[in-house]
Amino acid sequence: xxxxxxxxxxxxxxxxxxxxxxxxxxxxxxxxxxxxxxxxxxxxxxxxxxxxxxxxxxxxxxxxxxxxxxxxxxxxxxxxxxxxxxxxxxxxxxxxxxxxxxxxxxxxxxxxxxxxxxxxxxxxxxxxxxxxxxxxxxxxxxxxxxxxxx
Amino acid sequence: xxxxxxxxxxxxxxxxxxxxxxxxxxxxxxxxxxxxxxxxxxxxxxxxxxxxxxxxxxxxxxxxxxxxxxxxxxxxxxxxxxxxxxxxxxxxxxxxxxxxxxxxxxxxxxxxxx
Numbered sequence: 001x002x003x004x005x006x007x008x009x010x011x012x013x014x015x016x017x018x019x020x021x022x023x024x025x026x027x028x029x030x031x032x033x034x035x036x037x038x039x040x041x042x043x044x045x046x047x048x049x050x051x052x053x054x055x056x057x058x059x060x061x062x063x064x065x066x067x068x069x070x071x072x073x074x075x076x077x078x079x080x081x082x083x084x085x086x087x088x089x090x091x092x093x094x095x096x097x098x099x100x101x102x103x104x105x106x107x108x109x110x111x112x113x114x115x116x117x118x119x120x121x122x123x124x125x126x127x128x129x130x131x132x133x134x135x136x137x138x139x140x141x142x143x144x145x146x147x148x149x150x
Numbered sequence: 151x152x153x154x155x156x157x158x159x160x161x162x163x164x165x166x167x168x169x170x171x172x173x174x175x176x177x178x179x180x181x182x183x184x185x186x187x188x189x190x191x192x193x194x195x196x197x198x199x200x201x202x203x204x205x206x207x208x209x210x211x212x213x214x215x216x217x218x219x220x221x222x223x224x225x226x227x228x229x230x231x232x233x234x235x236x237x238x239x240x241x242x243x244x245x246x247x248x249x250x251x252x253x254x255x256x257x258x259x260x261x262x263x264x
Contacts, residue, residue: 016175041236048207052174098245104219106212109244113208116243 009070014059022051042117049110050082058084080134088125153177163195169202172210185217194226201232
């Protein structure tokens with residue numbers, strides 16, 4: 001899948017296969033854009049965590065609800081958007097997974113990992129779903145086969 | 151690549167050799183079932199050898215935590231062996247490195263139970 005068109009978008013089912021597929025697409029696109037191995041891993045993992053949230057917590061595996069995944073290459077960034085059709089989330093109720101009382105919890109690390117791996121993470125919950133935006137800055141001269149902006 | 155596990159006994163300690171990915175779905179379920187099966191058979195000294203685990207997501211991390219607490223709650227002990235750089239980095243940034251007893255070689259891991 002080429003990124004020459006600068007933006008690609010996929011409408012996907014609320015399934016485990018979607019999570020794996022989203023991760024694979026992110027890996028392919030990040031590699032194509034010239035990110036190094038560590039950055040590719042970070043981007044693919046952030047997308048996987050975003051897809052997990054959309055499929056599980058947003059759409060709750062509903063066959064009637066879709067996940068929309070989009071990749072956009074701007075002059076300076078790779079911008080990834082993941083949108084679900086769930087009920088939205090209460091951001092104030094997301095616990096800090098690094099707090100001593102939460103260290104042994106078996107869930108609640110997805111958003112933390114996304115924030116650790118991406119330059120910008122924006123979460124916009126609403127009653128019609130949650131939109132997650134993940135941004136990774138492109139650097140070097142190989143991204144997209146073009147010179148990166150100075 | 152999905153996850154595969156195999157277990158063996160060394161001086162009364164069960165070494166669980168894991169390979170592949172520990173992620174939401176099959177990988178996490180296999181790990182959970184393996185640890186529960188061992189505990190139900192009375193094997194309470196467990197080492198998870200993660201040398202060939204090349205990928206783990208937040209669900210997989212949660213499953214490692216679950217394996218650790220489940221074992222501990224049943225009077226057992228669970229250690230981690232031979233982390234790859236990726237898994238090591240994840241445990242560092244999630245501060246779980248301070249929770250798990252992580253060993254670099256099998257002999258040290260087995261000896262640490264005695």
